[in-house]
Amino acid sequence: xxxxxxxxxxxxxxxxxxxxxxxxxxxxxxxxxxxxxxxxxxxxxxxxxxxxxxxxxxxxxxxxxxxxxxxxxxxxxxxxxxxxxxxxxxxxxxxxxxxxxxxxxxxxxxxxxxxxxxxxxxxxxxxxxxxxxxxxxxxxxxxxxxxxxxxxxxxxxxxxxxxxxxxxxxxxxxxxxxxxxxxxxxxxxxxxxxxxxxxxxxxxxxxxxxxxxxxxxxxxxxxxxxxxxxxxxxxxxxxxxxxxxxxxxxxxxxxxxxxxxxxxxxxxxxxxxxxxxxxxxxxxxxxxxxxxxxxxxxxxxxxxxxxxxxxxxxxxxxx
Amino acid sequence: xxxxxxxxxxxxxxxxxxxxxxxxxxxxxxxxxxxxxxxxxxxxxxxxxxxxxxxxxxxxxxxxxxxxxxxxxxxxxxxxxxxxxxxxxxxxxxxxxxxxxxxxxxxxxx
Numbered sequence: 302x303x304x305x306x307x308x309x310x311x312x313x314x315x316x317x318x319x320x321x322x323x324x325x326x327x328x329x330x331x332x333x334x335x336x337x338x339x340x341x342x343x344x345x346x347x348x349x350x351x352x353x354x355x356x357x358x359x360x361x362x363x364x365x366x367x368x369x370x371x372x373x374x375x376x377x378x379x380x381x382x383x384x385x386x387x388x389x390x391x392x393x394x395x396x397x398x399x400x401x402x403x404x405x406x407x408x409x410x411x412x413x414x415x416x417x418x419x420x421x422x423x424x425x426x427x428x429x430x431x432x433x434x435x436x437x438x439x440x441x442x443x444x445x446x447x448x449x450x451x452x453x454x455x456x457x458x459x460x461x462x463x464x465x466x467x468x469x470x471x472x473x474x475x476x477x478x479x480x481x482x483x484x485x486x487x488x489x490x491x492x493x494x495x496x497x498x499x500x501x502x503x504x505x506x507x508x509x510x511x512x513x514x515x516x517x518x519x520x521x522x523x524x525x526x527x528x529x530x531x532x533x534x535x536x537x538x539x540x541x542x543x544x545x546x547x548x549x550x551x552x553x554x555x556x557x558x559x560x561x562x563x564x565x566x567x568x569x570x571x572x573x574x575x576x577x578x579x580x581x582x583x584x585x586x587x588x589x590x591x592x593x594x595x596x597x598x599x600x601x602x603x604x605x606x607x608x609x610x611x612x613x614x615x616x617x618x619x620x
Numbered sequence: 621x622x623x624x625x626x627x628x629x630x631x632x633x634x635x636x637x638x639x640x641x642x643x644x645x646x647x648x649x650x651x652x653x654x655x656x657x658x659x660x661x662x663x664x665x666x667x668x669x670x671x672x673x674x675x676x677x678x679x680x681x682x683x684x685x686x687x688x689x690x691x692x693x694x695x696x697x698x699x700x701x702x703x704x705x706x707x708x709x710x711x712x713x714x715x716x717x718x719x720x721x722x723x724x725x726x727x728x729x730x
Contacts, residue, residue, distance in 0.1 A: 517649075518642045518675050542711035543674055547681050559674045559710055593709040600671070600702055 308363030308384020361614030640676030
């Protein structure tokens with residue numbers, strides 16, 4: 302199973318401005334002083350080994366979209382944030398527009414940042430493509446129609462060339478979709494959201510974004526411990542600090558890095574990926590939070606090893 | 621968990637010891653909220669605390685909210701190295717007043 306991130310940012314896309322680019326260039330040039338960079342190989346080596354990712358790269362600005370390659374015939378996606386535009390373009394660049402494809406999309410919920418990429422998803426315009434949007438919200442179709450209708454968008458949803466179907470899933474019930482085992486869980490978020498656990502060939506991945514965890518005390522009885530249990534990968538909404546999550550941003554529907562670690566450790570998750578990054582955080586802040594989160598893992602001295610990463614657009618993880 | 625108590629004038633000083641985690645945070649929260657009566661001034665001395673989890677910090681947040689509601693004051697002091705790190709990771713220093721030592725805290729709260 303291969304997991305590919307097309308959109309990692311929470312709430313709204315956040316493109317890099319020219320000042321951010323100039324700051325990265327400045328930091329890179331400062332760090333390059335004293336290094337012998339007289340070949341492409343030396344430069345690539347320097348970029349990979351000497352610079353922090355916040356300087357050499359970016360966590361990215363597209364809103365939620367994750368691809369799962371699980372060896373089936375269909376493409377599998379979680380959410381349709383702005384990242385799906387780049388996924389669609391990459392697909393057409395690779396195969397051309399003539400290739401007919403089926404897409405299974407698992408929709409956490411219908412908030413704007415999770416559906417906003419769909420009007421720009423080129424495969425949806427191409428007759429012969431089939432797009433099945435799976436989710437637990439009854440009103441999915443209405444929301445997509447509303448998003449893509451006058452005066453908000455020039456091309457009506459019903460005029461799209463592909464075949465688009467909506468499939469309602471029942472939380473707690475396991476479905477087999479293109480050889481992938483899928484189970485949903487209801488999450489605490491305004492108007493509800495749903496997390497999905499995907500399993501195939503002994504590997505499992507949980508996509509759990511836009512989920513606020515409000516337990517007073519974390520115990521084995523907390524339903525998400527079982528849902529996350531022994532997952533090879535957990536993609537987790539860690540948008541806020543704990544202080545923000547339980548004070549000014551309480552009931553906004555998101556969680557924190559500390560809750561992510563505590564839940565992942567109790568559930569014996571192997572790899573935690575922090576996701577749905579706070580839009581006000583720049584790359585350096587996301588990197589700082591990542592370092593602090595890894596330190597919290599160490600402080601907790603849990604017997605099972607937990608790897609922690611921060612999602613970025615373009616990140617690929619093989620399970 | 622052990623929570624020692626003493627009074628310094630109008631200030632109640634609570635000194636818990638050990639870990640404030642999933643097992644012990646309910647007792648810590650109960651004592652803290654009971655201490656935060658109208659206009660109460662409470663200082664939690666963390667010098668004997670070696671670890672605090674999100675559950676412990678949530679208890680502290682409940683205390684902070686109650687202190688505001690009853691026109692009281694709540695502060696913490698003397699964080700050990702690890703607890704200080706956890707306060708930084710959680711950004712709790714932004715929502716609860718933190719002092720380096722109890723002496724400094726008492727002087728500021730009087």
